[in-house]
Amino acid sequence: MSGDHARRQRLSELFTAHADQVLRYALRHVDRAGAHDIVSDTFLVAWQRVDDIPEPALPWLLVVARNSLRNRARSSTRRERVTAQLLALERAAATAAAADELVQERTALVRALGELSAEQREALLLVAWDGLTATEAAAVLGCSRAAFEVRLHRARKRLRESLRDDEDPHPDAIRSLTEIRS
Numbered sequence: 001m002s003g004d005h006a007r008r009q010r011l012s013e014l015f016t017a018h019a020d021q022v023l024r025y026a027l028r029h030v031d032r033a034g035a036h037d038i039v040s041d042t043f044l045v046a047w048q049r050v051d052d053i054p055e056p057a058l059p060w061l062l063v064v065a066r067n068s069l070r071n072r073a074r075s076s077t078r079r080e081r082v083t084a085q086l087l088a089l090e091r092a093a094a095t096a097a098a099a100d101e102l103v104q105e106r107t108a109l110v111r112a113l114g115e116l117s118a119e120q121r122e123a124l125l126l127v128a129w130d131g132l133t134a135t136e137a138a139a140v141l142g143c144s145r146a147a148f149e150v151r152l153h154r155a156r157k158r159l160r161e162s163l164r165d166d167e168d169p170h171p172d173a174i175r176s177l178t179e180i181r182s
Contacts, residue, residue: 120155
């Protein structure tokens with residue numbers, strides 16, 4: 001028991017002699033609440049290693065305080081990085097359509113494409129999916145650009161009407177095929 005008593009006495013003396021200096025050191029780096037936490041962390045380590053503390057003790061205590069400050073800074077950086085990643089995920093999840101909505105939208109789109117004539121569907125897909133310009137698509141179909149643009153206009157109009165006739169319109173599907181460059 002006397003060994004434990006001696007350790008407590010040593011820690012008490014260290015705290016009385018150096019707590020204010022450790023606090024002032026910590027206050028140069030963090031706010032008041034953080035500085036008090038640094039002092040607590042420093043003297044917790046001192047308690048755990050009271051038999052290893054050299055004389056003079058203040059430099060050793062300031063090294064412990066400095067290490068505690070660094071650990072807190074690393075933790076803060078990690079916390080900020082995780083928070084930023086979570087916010088990015090929340091934003092992405094909020095803007096992304098749910099899987100069932102995507103399935104419904106694609107089903108409606110496939111059905112609407114099936115209602116188009118083969119020529120209208122081909123005109124629409126050459127531009128929307130193959131990325132051709134009206135001139136390029138007209139060359140593929142062997143017609144004039146003007147004839148192709150009429151065909152494309154009619155295909156877009158019919159697709160738009162078909163998708164809007166659904167009980168639940170699918171604006172993304174409509175946009176994906178009806179607002180494409182010509």
